[in-house]
Amino acid sequence: MTQGAMAQGAMTQGAQTKAAILRAARERFAAQGYERTTIRAVAADAEIDPSMVMRYFGNKEKLFEAALAVDLRLPDFSAVPARELPAALVDHFVERWEGDPADDALLVLLRSAVTNERAAERMREVFASQVAPALAAAIGPQRAARVAGLVAAQLLGLGLTRYLLRLPSVTALDRQDLVSALAPALAATLTASG
């Protein structure tokens, strides 16, 4: 009766607890990185006992793995005119970063990937399976293959300097300025001759 009679779509208590842990873990990992976040702190944030974290995720590393799941939710850029693509790209990532603070999986991944090889591998997977295909749909597979790395460098460079390093000259720009300032650089990259 505890679970079988539950309405479709509703979370069991266990699933709710698990989701709460994951949310807390992402915030901690994003703010402090892997080494400095403790299971105790995550549990405290989620308002449960530390042993529950072990129960649901096995160990710290598996919890970390679960926190690294990222879906960039890139739209279909094939419908976007070529000259609007750079701005659309920047805008999507900024929205992703500044939209929902609780939904910061990409920042978790970025911060973690710098000091953790497993996270770096995940980041490479994310770009290979999500960014590269989206780019290929927009500008063709050949050109995409040539510029995907530099596009990644520019978008992640923005995330790095604005949200992690917080360089004043980058944080000083508002969202609109950011898009209009970075779009030309991306455009130059996208149209680079090979």
Next chain:
Amino acid sequence: MTQGAMAQGAMTQGAQTKAAILRAARERFAAQGYERTTIRAVAADAEIDPSMVMRYFGNKEKLFEAALAVDLRLPDFSAVPARELPAALVDHFVERWEGDPADDALLVLLRSAVTNERAAERMREVFASQVAPALAAAIGPQRAARVAGLVAAQLLGLGLTRYLLRLPSVTALDRQDLVSALAPALAATLTASG
């Protein structure tokens, strides 16, 4: 007699030990970040006793501070023609990163700054005191102030994706391709209208 009679320019034994510790510390901090590098490991790399690290640097944090000292050694860009500036900038940083593996202070700083607020502060200082002035000398203080952040984003984005995340599409480029591929993007940023 141990030090007073020593030849000018020669390191005392203490200074040599200190330098060896610092070199080992930089490699460890660069490879693993602050939290995961242990004084024991640094001492083992430097082939000395762990207590020596404490003796010379006081504690782990002070050792870290010492390892964060970075001199970008940026040349005087005021002599470089405007259209060659982007390539010169990229080239200098790539040289800095790939030149001497032991001289990787900037990578130490970059990796550390992502998860350590003190290191992030240092990174902001480095850009304010070294990059911004060099840029101002080349393109004028007003324009430099406007684009310095985006220049930093692109250069650090390159370092991030190539040396820390090692995205295949970025590591695949050789040095020359890298410079010629990124220069147009930097040029677009530098000439951005305000």
Next chain:
DNA sequence: GTCTATAATTCGATAGAC
């Protein structure tokens, strides 16, 4: 499912012999 208690490590830092 949830909690208490604790085992087992690891590490930074200190004290002190030589």
Next chain:
DNA sequence: GTCTATCGAATTATAGAC
């Protein structure tokens, strides 16, 4: 200056009561 020995603290992980 260099080393041995060890303390004290923090943390992951486990065992088991309820």
